[in-house]
Amino acid sequence: DVVMTQSPLSLAVTLGQPASISCKSSQSLVHSDGNTYLSWFQQRPGQSPRRLIYRASNRDSGVPDRFSGSGSGTDFTLKISRVEAEDVGVYYCMQATPWAWTFGQGTKVEIK
């Protein structure tokens, strides 16, 4: 199984400052079809997860452009350019290679 490792597991950020979350996979996420199946999710307190980024760097409709995803192969990053109060929650990466899905442990983002 592919193991997804996130860091840090907890992040306290000052409002308006940037934040960065790393996600490393135990094997390359480049699929034979050429796509990289890495997604990022946000889970606000008391809510269901919400997808922010798919295929490593594609932002979902309605997701603020302060969120961006990057990376390839085994190393991926979610960046928030300027943290806002509504960004508080837990962020998960997930490798979405068909028939082998696994989540990272989650990174809790709070306001300093």
Place this chain on the structure above:
Amino acid sequence: EVQLVESGGDLVQPGGSLRLSCAASGFTFSTYAMHWVRQAPGKGLEYVSGISNTGSRTYYVDSVMGRFTISRDNSKNTLYLQMGSLRAEDMAVYYCARDYWDYWGQGTLVTVSS
């Protein structure tokens, strides 16, 4: 509007069984694979099981293999998770999600306790 509504969560004793349902609407259910993901209290997300759009292919995480069965009824636009031999560690909120992971339900709570 796409909607996924889970139901069936309940308090069950260790060793017991439970069937969860996920009612889908707002999209062509029969064209999407579907998934179950769970979240134990205060913990992270754990992938549980998936099923192809026709039901011909299924996938289970090792910890539920042989105890849980995923199925679907495309005529009723409903996804199911039959859970058996339940353990304390199965206690969680169970979410269903559409393939591509763009829509999730609100979750249903399964409590395993004597």
